[in-house]
Amino acid sequence: MSSQPALSIPRGSRYILARARVPAELVQHPPAGVAQDAEGALLLDVLVDHGRIGGLFPAGRAPGAATVDLEGRHLWPAFVDMHTHLDCGHTIPRVRPDGTIHGGFSLTAEDWPRWSEEDLALRMDFGLACAHGHGVAAVRSHVDSETLAHSQRHWRALDLARRNWAGRVDLQGVTICAMEAWLGEEARALADLAADMGGILGGVTDTLDRGENGTYDALALALDRVFALAKERGLDVDLHVDQTEDLTAFTIPEIARARLRSGFQGKVVLGHCVNLALMPPRVIEGTLALAREADLAFVSMPTPMMYLMDRKPGRTPRWRGVTAANEIRAAGLPLAIGGDNCRDAWYAYGDHDMLDTLKQAIRIFQADEPMTGALSMASRVPADLIRRPDLGRIGVGLPANLVIFQARSLNVLLSRDQADRIVLSHGKRVTGGLPKHHELERALGLVDPVFS
Numbered sequence: 001m002s003s004q005p006a007l008s009i010p011r012g013s014r015y016i017l018a019r020a021r022v023p024a025e026l027v028q029h030p031p032a033g034v035a036q037d038a039e040g041a042l043l044l045d046v047l048v049d050h051g052r053i054g055g056l057f058p059a060g061r062a063p064g065a066a067t068v069d070l071e072g073r074h075l076w077p078a079f080v081d082m083h084t085h086l087d088c089g090h091t092i093p094r095v096r097p098d099g100t101i102h103g104g105f106s107l108t109a110e111d112w113p114r115w116s117e118e119d120l121a122l123r124m125d126f127g128l129a130c131a132h133g134h135g136v137a138a139v140r141s142h143v144d145s146e147t148l149a150h151s152q153r154h155w156r157a158l159d160l161a162r163r164n165w166a167g168r169v170d171l172q173g174v175t176i177c178a179m180e181a182w183l184g185e186e187a188r189a190l191a192d193l194a195a196d197m198g199g200i201l202g203g204v205t206d207t208l209d210r211g212e213n214g215t216y217d218a219l220a221l222a223l224d225r226v227f228a229l230a231k232e233r234g235l236d237v238d239l240h241v242d243q244t245e246d247l248t249a250f251t252i253p254e255i256a257r258a259r260l261r262s263g264f265q266g267k268v269v270l271g272h273c274v275n276l277a278l279m280p281p282r283v284i285e286g287t288l289a290l291a292r293e294a295d296l297a298f299v300s301m302p303t304p305m306m307y308l309m310d311r312k313p314g315r316t317p318r319w320r321g322v323t324a325a326n327e328i329r330a331a332g333l334p335l336a337i338g339g340d341n342c343r344d345a346w347y348a349y350g351d352h353d354m355l356d357t358l359k360q361a362i363r364i365f366q367a368d369e370p371m372t373g374a375l376s377m378a379s380r381v382p383a384d385l386i387r388r389p390d391l392g393r394i395g396v397g398l399p400a401n402l403v404i405f406q407a408r409s410l411n412v413l414l415s416r417d418q419a420d421r422i423v424l425s426h427g428k429r430v431t432g433g434l435p436k437h438h439e440l441e442r443a444l445g446l447v448d449p450v451f452s
């Protein structure tokens with residue numbers, strides 16, 4: 001096998017990435033007269049100028065400047081991962097997951113006493129370094145906020161990481177707690193804490209059972225409270241919704257009704273919603289019509305849901321574990337994908353690689369044949385949902401946060417792992433590679449018994 005010569009990215013502040021292949025759905029305002037390949041990619045020359053996209057031209061037509069000839073390689077905007085749990089992540093091997101939701105919660109809670117500020121900083125930093133190396137430019141992370149005392153430490157760690165990584169991986173936090181927390185005395189202080197640290201509000205909606213009459217009275221009150229607190233502070237809302245096979249726990253309609261009566265104008269994102277896929281078609285259709293009326297958006301985490309859902313001892317799963325993704329998209333509702341948990345009590349694997357998440361999503365949802373719009377689930381859609389319309393697309397004037405792949409077709413890009421991708425952050429090549437797991441373990445005081 002002959003290896004192709006490595007691409008050399010100029011150190012100067014102005015250069016052209018010539019003959020790049022960019023999926024049309026990831027280009028904002030493409031120039032006229034651009035050739036398109038059979039897989040829907042545009043052939044472009046991209047001018048990078050002082051860390052931004054200075055111009056887009058039909059391939060071979062850019063004027064002047066030093067040139068890197070991509071020879072038809074794929075060039076994508078950096079990814080956005082809008083649903084992670086950096087504070088839980090990378091606790092393996094001190095935590096051994098059992099593959100269940102119950103285990104996810106209880107093993108995480110057992111680990112909480114070890115979450116010192118240093119422990120959190122090391123693990124969150126590792127997660128963000130992985131994301132950066134894979135070409136992720138922004139991350140939203142849910143911050144365990146069960147009690148105010150716990151959450152202050154978690155939020156301080158997130159805030160430190162947010163400052164350290166700003167401009168490379170922009171980070172935003174979201175409260176995650178049982179919805180009961182929003183009915184308690186600490187609710188206002190928790191909302192203030194999130195707001196002070198640039199975060200937004202969330203919670204787990206299926207923790208509150210229905211009342212004796214079968215209605216979600218307590219949940220409705222908690223949702224009213226969240227929307228009121230978010231409205232007062234100008235924050236968006238991002239909820240964990242119905243991550244369960246239990247069809248009696250179905251809170252999307254309650255959230256939609258609460259949103260409609262609240263007058264809340266911010267964005268409302270619903271994560272997971274997996275049991276929606278198990279509902280009869282009539283219920284799915286009615287629920288999505290209500291969701292559209294209430295201007296709700298969705299985010300699905302296909303990889304960990306394949307791991308967690310429909311797991312029964314000695315039995316092969318019958319269900320892919322994901323929400324009704326194609327129905328959501330067909331209803332015209334925004335659907336993003338996220339990485340979710342990574343090497344922790346909830347999910348045993350992962351590397352904060354949104355290309356891997358996208359490849360899994362396309363296969364698990366069958367979001368291909370045709371692929372139209374599917375690529376945006378990992379970039380353009382989540383960028384809009386976290387209010388970063390400057391990310392997740394390639395357009396004139398936007399930051400040159402880009403990923404160059406060796407693949408020269410979309411099929412190859414989605415087939416081979418693309419571990420040799422080149423990441424550009426504000427026009428500069430990201431060097432240094434991915435962080436090493438054994439170094440993290442050593443820093444966390446986890447001794448490898450083979451070498452001890």
Ligand SMILES: [Zn+2]
Nearest residue numbers: 085142240340
């Ligand atoms: Zn989650």
